Amino acid sequence: QKEVEQDPGPLSVPEGAIVSLNCTYSNSAFQYFMWYRQYSRKGPELLMYTYSSGNKEDGRFTAQVDKSSKYISLFIRDSQPSDSATYLCAIRHGGSQGNLIFGKGTKLSVKP
Amino acid sequence: EAGVTQFPSHSVIEKGQTVTLRCDPISGHDNLYWYRRVMGKEIKFLLHFVKESKQDESGMPNNRFLAERTGGTYSTLKVQPAELEDSGVYFCASSQESPNTGELFFGEGSRLTVL
Numbered sequence: 228q229k230e231v232e233q234d235p236g237p238l239s240v241p242e243g244a245i246v247s248l249n250c251t252y253s254n255s256a257f258q259y260f261m262w263y264r265q266y267s268r269k270g271p272e273l274l275m276y277t278y279s280s281g282n283k284e285d286g287r288f289t290a291q292v293d294k295s296s297k298y299i300s301l302f303i304r305d306s307q308p309s310d311s312a313t314y315l316c317a318i319r320h321g322g323s324q325g326n327l328i329f330g331k332g333t334k335l336s337v338k339p
Numbered sequence: 340e341a342g343v344t345q346f347p348s349h350s351v352i353e354k355g356q357t358v359t360l361r362c363d364p365i366s367g368h369d370n371l372y373w374y375r376r377v378m379g380k381e382i383k384f385l386l387h388f389v390k391e392s393k394q395d396e397s398g399m400p401n402n403r404f405l406a407e408r409t410g411g412t413y414s415t416l417k418v419q420p421a422e423l424e425d426s427g428v429y430f431c432a433s434s435q436e437s438p439n440t441g442e443l444f445f446g447e448g449s450r451l452t453v454l
Contacts (some may be wrong), residue, residue: 231381270343270430270445271382315382325372325434325443326395329382 228253233316233330242339246303250316250330253297257328258321260292262301265313265332274314275301306337341365343446345431351452357419360449362431364413370394370434371414372443373406377427385429388414421453 233250240246248262259278263271275290277283283290291300299316313332320326344363352358364371373385385404386396390411399406403422408414418425428450432443 268447270432270447272445273442276442325370325387325432326384326398327374327443328384331381 230254230257230328231316231318231330234333235331237334237336239336239338240306242306242308242337244306244337246301246306246310246335246337248301248303248314248316248333248335250299250318251297252299252318252328255294255297256320257318259319260290260299261317261319261327262288262290262299263315263317263329265315267312271315306335308337308339311336343431343433343444345429345446345449347449348447349450349452351454352421353454354423355420357417358421358451360416360418360429360431360451362414362416362446364431364433365444368433368435368444369411371408372432372434373414373416374430374432374445375427376430376448377424380427382430385416418451421451423453426451426453 231252262275264274265271277290277292280292280294287304289302313334315332316330317327346361350358369390371388374382376382384398386406387394388408391408405417428448430445430448432445434443
């Protein structure tokens with residue numbers, strides 16, 4: 228069983244739609260949860276970071292963690308064409324500073 | 340302020356040849372990481388430097404890969420001899436001493452094609 232599972236998509240939505248991206252993980256020892264966004268031919272950039280169950284909001288983005296279900300989500304409200312990118316979930320153990328475990332990434336396309 | 344820079348952006352070599360990838364982290368970042376994404380797979384951790392010391396090299400696939408960070412500034416990743424399965428995108432990232440926010444700053448990657 229993979230440590231992190233993420234549906235690679237692709238996912239295509241109309242502009243203004245609410246987007247839901249999800250990952251599941253297998254090890255309850257993971258403590259830190261991140262969402263990275265990667266534009267084509269660029270490196271990943273951090274969007275959201277959380278270490279507790281619950282919701283964290285930043286503008287149009289909401290990250291949700293459910294540790295009991297080992298499930299993390301990223302919601303994008305009022306999606307824009309500029310949101311078109313690959314979204315990667317990443318997790319890590321508490322004692323592992325930079326050893327991030329990435330999902331495969333979900334490719335999102337927002338059509339005008 | 341300059342971000343993480345990687346060179347070359349793309350390298351095409353033949354099986355058995357040697358390639359050296361270079362990464363310049365953000366100035367002042369003691370932590371430097373190498374990751375790799377092979378086609379169709381996830382981005383995978385290779386190793387982590389703190390200054391010039393290897394903190395964690397658990398992700399290095401085999402002894403054909405050699406990473407160095409002499410002087411604690413830029414880093415190189417050498418693949419010798421290269422094999423077909425080494426093809427992929429090699430990402431370098433850096434972070435401040437205690438990245439509690441989990442933020443690693445990634446470069447744009449070096450794409451390696453082994454023919």
